Structure formats: C-alpha cells, structure tokens
Amino acid sequence: MDIFGDIPWYIYFAAMILKVLVAFVFVLLTVAYATYAERKLIGFMQVRIGPNRTGPIGLLQPIADGIKLFFKEEIIPAQASKFAFVLAPLVALVPAFISFAVIPFGDSIQIAGYKFPLQIAAYADKAGTVYDLNIGVLYILAMASLGVYGIVLAGWSSNSKYSLLGGLRASAQMISYELAAGLAIVCVFMVSQSLSLQAIVADQSGLFGWYIFRNPFLFVAGIIFFICSLAEINRTPFDLPEAETELVSGFCTEYSSMKYAMFFMAEYANMVTVCAVMTTLFLGGWHGPLPSVLNFIAKVYVLMFVCMWIRATYPRYRYDQLMKLGWKVFLPITLFLIMGNAIWMTLFK
Amino acid sequence: MVSLNFYLVLSAILFAIGTIGVLTRRNAIVIFMCVELMLNAVNLTFIAFSKYLGNLDGQIFVFFVMTVAAAEAAVGLALMIAYFKNRESIDVEDMNLMKW
C-alpha cells in the first residue's frame, strides 16, 4: 500500500506503536516527576525543604499522591450537568498529549536498513526521504486551542459560581493569548518557509542556526511566544482560572479524586508540550552537542525549570492587567515583529 | 476511493438538518449554530468538488466562507449580548419590536 512507503506493513506498525509507547511513557513520567521537581524547587527558592518523607529525599511523593487521589471518594454535585462534568477532565487531558504526535524528538535512526524518523506522525520510504505531517505547526495550534474546552466545560458543568467564573476567565484568556502566540509563530514560518516540523528542525542546525538567534525580531518573538504559551496553559503568573486566593480553586473547585488528578496531569502535560513546542520552533529542536534525543530532553527540562522559576518569582496578574498585556502589548508587538522580520529578511538575504 | 456522491449526499443531509434547526428552534444562539452547520455543509461540497475536479478554487471559496463565518460570529454574538442586555432573553419570539 502506498501510505507505508515501501516499508513492510508489520515493521511500519511495530515502529509506530513503539514510538507512541516510548513518547507516551516518557511524557507521563515527566509529568509525574515535574510535580515533585516543582515542589522541591519552589521549596528551595523559598528556603523550605519541600517533600522529603516518602522514600529517599521524597522521591516516591508523586506515586504516593497518585495512590491517595485514586482512592479518594468520587463526588459529583447533585446539580451538576453529569455528562459534561465527567467529560471535562478527559477533554482537558487529551489535547495536551496528542500534540506530541507531531513533535520530532530526535534525529532519524537507522535500524536493519530501514530509516525511522523519531517523530510519531512521520515515516521514511526506502530512499530515506522523511515524510511528516505537512501542516505540523497548524496541528499544534489547533490542539492548543482545544485545551480550553476542558476548563470551560468543567467550569460550566459544576454549577458553582467560582467554577463558572474560572471557566469564563479561561476562555477569554485563551482567545486573547492565542492570537499573539499565533502571530509570533508567523515569524518562524517566514524564515523556515515550511509548516512541517521536520523541515523547521532541519533548518536550525548549528548554534546560530537556532531561530531564536537568527535575528533580533525572532528573539523577541520567541520570548513572546513562550510567555503567551504560559498564559494559554494557565501557568502562574497567569493562573487566573484557578486563582486560589479569589476563586477557591476556580474551575476545579467541585472536582475530587481521579478527575481532579486528571486536571492536575493536564496542567503539567500542557507544560511539557509547550516547552517541547518552544524547543522545536525556536531552540533548534534536537540539534546540539549531545546525542539528538538527549539534546531535546535537556532543552525541554531547562524550559520547564524556567516555568517553575517564573512561578516562584512572580505574583499573579490581575484580570484587567492580563487582558491589557495580551491585547495592548503583545498583539501590537508581534504585528510589528512580523513587519520587522520581513524587512530584515529582504535586507540581509 | 469514496465516490463524490457520498460527500454530496452527506452535505445535503447536513444542510437539511441545519435548515430544520433554523426553522424550528427559538433560542437565537442555537439558530446561529444551525446557520454555521449549513455553512459547513456547503463547505464540504466545495472541497469535495475541488478534489474531484482537480482544481483548488473550491477550497479558496471555503477559505472565504470561513472568514465570513468568523465575522458573522463576532457581530452576531455582539448583537445577541446587546439584545440580552435590553430584554433579558434571546428567544426569537421576543424579538418583535423594531425599537424599544
């Protein structure tokens, strides 16, 4: 069949399943230990110790948390709209994970004469040409824009004032910051001239090949993209949808047990995804001094550390400040960046 | 390959369902959603024809339809909010005055 590109179908399927499993398990483990790392790091930054009771230096803490949440009682409010209430955590979790399908996490590897690109939604034919999703970046944007439904549904279906306010804030925030993030990515398109993530990574070899170092406009675009992504996944300092000090716990006030754990996982999985996308689009993907996969992982972890660092450093924005930042600061700047980038590209070809 | 008629029949069914929704529902937002459904049914025809005629013009039309739908969503929803502020309802049966 044509879609397997003259690779035997069993090798094709085995490679696909293996890639999916490895990527999925890796993301799950990262999510589990990101919670531990975040508590430990913020602890150190605030001159506390952080979790240290469960296992050596508290290493079993995520597992203990998981078991605790798993055995908690499941509570569905009587006035809640049941179907949406159960659906919401799933809708929040799934887009975070499936964005990984298009992110290239390593160079292609050769096994037994066949070439396998380390990207889930990609394959190579016998000649060694790698085919991947032609619209990879748009796919990521689409999935990012779906993440909001989980939060909005949770907020609406709980039938609680706090949850509803959290859901409202989440949808307004997502719409506002999606625009600036999308416009920042346009700068990348202009340089890469392709929407395929394989092509974008291949174009960034060498330290000064990284898009963030290509020109000053792309540098600013990279930083804006990262900040907007933080706002889109509701990380501190933009975590208004679940602001504890004003909204109890925002959209997940009424959730308990595994459903709450799923929102928690969605938040961290989103963080991993955003860091991976940032790495791929601006920081050279898997290029670097180490073996390709390790480069990618190292960059993602450094970015996740930055996320936690930001959380420990900045206080939460006020709602009007957040909207002002999105619409009156980032949107005009990104529009200007696109113009500047175009001028730079025509001047210094 | 799926025959072109399959797509056309599907699009006709979706369009009819959208029409029924517009004519039988009273909630203005649901009517609005049914209009979107009708637009999408038409988009499907455009893209199906574009594929079977080997011509991209149909897809460009879909592009324009989506732009119009986005503009329509912005203005339409703003109208509904403005109306709701005045009448506390978005039932189309209540929209029986040209001014208030």
Next chain:
Amino acid sequence: METLFFLIVAAIAVICSLMVVTNKNPINSALSLIMTFFCLATLYVMLEAPFMAAIQVIVYAGAIMVLIVFVIMLLNIKSEAGRRTSHALFMGISVGLLLLVQTWYLLVKSSLSSVRGTVDSAMISKVGHTELIGKSLFTDFLLPFEITSILLLVAIVGAVVLSKKKL
C-alpha cells in the same frame, strides 16, 4: 475500507448534527456542533485538503465555538422554556425535508461535467497543500482576499460599537 471509514465518520456527523437541533441545552448543542466540525475536518483530510482541515479546527472549533460557548456561559442561558407550536414544527421540518428531496433529485439527474484542473494527489504531496492554496490565494484571488480584510475590519468595528455600554 475507505468507504467504511467514510460511512462511520458521516454517521457520527449526522447524529451529532441531529443532536445540535434536538438538544434542549444550548451548551450540549454547542458540544455536538464541535463534534460535527471534527467529523468534517476528518473528511477534509480524506479529500486531501489537510490545510483546510487544520483551519477548520482552528477557526471553527478553536475560535468561533469558544466564542459561542463563552456567550452562552456569560448570559447563563439555561434550557429553552417555550417550544414552537406544533404547526411551526411541522412546517419547519417539511421545508427541511423538501430541501433534502430537491438536492437529492438534483444529484440523481445531474452528472459532473466540467473542465478538469491540473491538481492531483501526486502534485499535492510533492508541492504541499499549503503552498498550493497560498499561491492560488495571492495570485488568482488577490482582490477577493483583500476585500476580505475590509469585511473583517467592518466586523471588528461593528462588534466594538455593539458592545458599548450605552447603545
């Protein structure tokens, strides 16, 4: 195989669109509509239009429907209280069915006869769907494209004026 897949997706699309029309609760209608849009995006991928599929998800599911859900939540619209009278219901459904019969008749009686273009699967996988769309949009359809920007501007101005505190 492909036809079977098409039939499954089409069945889901039809069921979800029926739920849009029949659900009492506007949020559930909106969710069903999002599902319908997803089915349509799947069909666009089957029709070798991946760019249109991505745009479908980004624009419809990601922007327009979020806006609609936002307004439903903002106005806190609960389930519909009144219903149409049975006369109106009957008339509406019969007009819809008449439309269906009409299109059906048109389909049966007509045949696809037009000049075939040059775009085929080989060209799409070689050049890329996005590139083809872009080229067409910025050469043959440049004027409509520019006019679209005016349309959007008008829509923005309209939305801003309409949402002022005192109309």
